[in-house]
Amino acid sequence: MRPVSCSEVDHSLWRYIDRELSASELSAISTHLKGCEQCRAQYHEWAREASQYRRVLDETPFGEAFVGRLRHRMRDEGLFASSRRSPLEALSFHRRRVRRIATVAAMLFLIPVVVVVGILSNLRDPVQLGNFTAEGAEGGLVTFTRHGAPSDAPGGRRLKQGNYAAGDGFEVPEGVVVTLKLGSPSRREDSILILSGPASFVIDREATKVNFNAHLGSGVLRADVARRALVEPFAITTENARVRVLGTEFELSALDSRTVLTVRKGIVAFQSIKALPGKGSIEVTRDKSYVVDKDAMQPMPLEETAGRQDPAPEAPPPRPASVPSHAGEATPPPRPASPEASPAPVPTRPPVEASPKTPRPEPDLDTPVDR
């Protein structure tokens, strides 16, 4: 991904804070902010402002107290007393409903394209994609960015679990593992994504269960993706690569400007961000690892880059024992809870500890995000 300039960041900074950018644009600006003190200071100032406005406007007479007051008022005015509609009103309502069903049936029969477009446009509405849990060091909390809120503004959410949707982001601290379940668009099994901290991961704002896109800014992601149809794309981008998945299990790491992909099961299409459309995509098969270095035009087998100075290979993080397997197995075997040996050297973080190193007082936790 090409670096952005300070003036470009200044122009886009409010959209960055408001999460109005695509996952790759968010990542480009995140990368710039990490390296530019001036822009970072500007970001922190504006994010504090946004947080201050949110806190002040959060204290309103609305919420449950309002619901209660309105409920009393409606009862006092007898609006709930006339709870049952008259037979005539009920009949009229049912007639209208029958007419509506008949109209929809006619549309389905006579104008199928319009119905398909309507269904597809409904599917593109931002929806809840699934739920997540965090575990690991220091209480196992992950910083969760709700779509629309600054990620590190004071009072940002640090959670152990919750639901997530398009546009949401995760900042995973070192020693913490976050497991995301992605609901299946076609009633098949869920896909499982495991982030090992430190990691930064943002779901694309337009992502849906049918068309899932996300960005791994840094860190290690392990994915077990349930089989998907060709019209149900699943893609993860990093700073310099794109992974497109049809139904498989793989590990992706984005560290030190290198993106390394190791496939455990199935086949994954792997491509440099800099490649021309339709070109430079490698199909990576089981037990193979490929790498895309900074500014590389296409992936290379990891063995060919062994002469470079790579971080010492470390065991991949342990996966929760409950993670199911998908790729083509009729009766999935139980997964071992201990770290697995990697068939090829993959630069990863130290193994994640499943429990906190030292007991600490539990911080105040926000209630889980629920949409």
Next chain:
Amino acid sequence: MFSEDRDYVERILAGEPDVFESLVRKYNRLGGAIAFGIIGDFHIAEDVVQEAFLTAFRALSSLREPGKFKFWFAGLVRSKALDALRQRRTREAVPLQDIPSGGSFGAQSPVEEEHLREEVRHKVLDAVRELPAEDRIVVVLKHMEGLSYKEIAEITSSTVSAVESRLFRARNTLRKKLDRSKAP
């Protein structure tokens, strides 16, 4: 989201009026954001939102697309808020009231930090109220409800680029006002 609202509306019309509370719970803050954004007064905004819900309940059977309750209700709130603003302007000027001094809507304690917090809060609210209505409503919808530019544009019958430029302008104005209020 829209299919959930359609279910609620159909159940209410089929004889389960208590289900209306689910819509109230879901959209009262949105209504409050719109009303306060237009009027700049929480007390009047609450009255407006209550009236809007009552109107919505009585007129629910006229809603042609039950799945679009959100935007229909937003339109009701907007219309009533504009009426309230017009009525307010024709009367004698009344000082804008927010909440009783020293009060948020929760419990307070007479400590210095609480006083400082309330002072900051009142300064921010005053600065927000002094914004032109078209800028205030986008700020409130953004920061109170966390809506996207697209959602704000739809509710205010505007465009995404207009929302973005109003937000930018409003935030600059707020920053200048709040920086001036900090000066000795």
